[in-house]
Amino acid sequence: MSSKDTRKRALLVEVVFDRQEGDHLSELSELAFVAGYNVVDRIIQNLDRPNPDYYFGKGKAKLIKGRVKELDIDLVISGNKLDSIQESNLVKMWHVPIVDRFELILEIFINRAGTQEAITQIRLAALRKEGGSRLEAHRSKRARSLLIQKLEKKLEIIKKTKDLRRKRRVQSGFDLVAIAGYTNAGKSTLMNGFTEADVEVSGRMFTTLDTTTRSFDADGRKILVTDTVGFISRLPHILMDAFYATLKEVTEADLILLLIDANDSVDNIKRKVLASINTLTAIKAENIPLIPVINKIDLAQ
Ligand SMILES: Nc1nc2c(ncn2[C@@H]2O[C@H](COP(=O)(O)OP(=O)(O)OP(=O)(O)O)[C@@H](O)[C@H]2O)c(=O)[nH]1
Ligand SMILES: [Mg+2]
Incomplete structure (x- = not known):
């Protein structure tokens, strides 16, 4: 894509619990592309279990907030399913909408x-x-x-x-x-x-x-x-x-x-x-x- 890319700028984020698992983010990235987003960066965090308030660790969530600002991100695409409290806490912190894998697949299906x-x-x-x-x-x-x-x-x-x-x-x-x-x-x-x-x-x-x-x-x-x-x-x-x-x-x-x-x-x-x-x-x-x-x-x- 050219520098005049008008597609929304997306940041991919995912918490990985099993380090042995395959590279999910590359699939999520492909899904995001097909859904019409411009994937600007990808951030992974390894955790044993999700943080109840932010899903990510709080420190990582703050780091993502910094990247969202720095890279002029329009939306964050989450590889994990967040509950409504986690999503609302993160939207408050990041000030951008969050799209999960479900919504992404849904958007592709709706478009196609x-x-x-x-x-x-x-x-x-x-x-x-x-x-x-x-x-x-x-x-x-x-x-x-x-x-x-x-x-x-x-x-x-x-x-x-x-x-x-x-x-x-x-x-x-x-x-x-x-x-x-x-x-x-x-x-x-x-x-x-x-x-x-x-x-x-x-x-x-x-x-x-x-x-x-x-x-x-x-x-x-x-x-x-x-x-x-x-x-x-x-x-x-x-x-x-x-x-x-x-x-x-x-x-x-x-x-x-x-x-x-x-x-x-x-x-x-x-x-x-x-x-x-x-x-x-x-x-x-x-x-x-x-x-x-x-x-x-x-x-x-
Ligand atoms: N090199 C090579 N490429 C192939 C072969 N079969 C399919 N492809 C390529 O693989 C890609 C996917 O092929 P499709 O036939 O669209 O795959 P599909 O399973 O129908 O994919 P979806 O409908 O998206 O689920 C295309 O770029 C094809 O040209 C093969 O035997 N060899
Ligand atoms: Mg096909």
């Missing part, structure tokens, strides 16, 4: 969602967030609950239509294959390789937010391949619920191809496979036959 289904699901997730989402804070509690009811009904109708379509496909003798895996693993690239779907591919996270299904003839066998939304570690549960309908294609598949990016470090491969398995278990797809597909082997050292 294409179909009515995805848009409705994301709006529901924002409305249902415990303690309210920043994006829906302008509405009264009653207005929020009415809107939730309205959106739930809308989603129900979309789901019924989709279910019907899916059933018809199965009845007509197709086997369903779902391409699943961590975001950016190369799912859409494989989809385009199997079919002529021409799904958008990019090196950024969460390029695909809607499923695409295409037929594919495997030596005379009729197959339907579905490209799906990517998984991510520590996906907020409420977003998992929101994306359940999208991931339903996976729960009804006869076979799951689980893409693994061979270009990642061993630690990241472990973290991402674990996140994928956890997500598959959460959506009750753990008993479906699964083939791990090691992708990007041309890049593997």
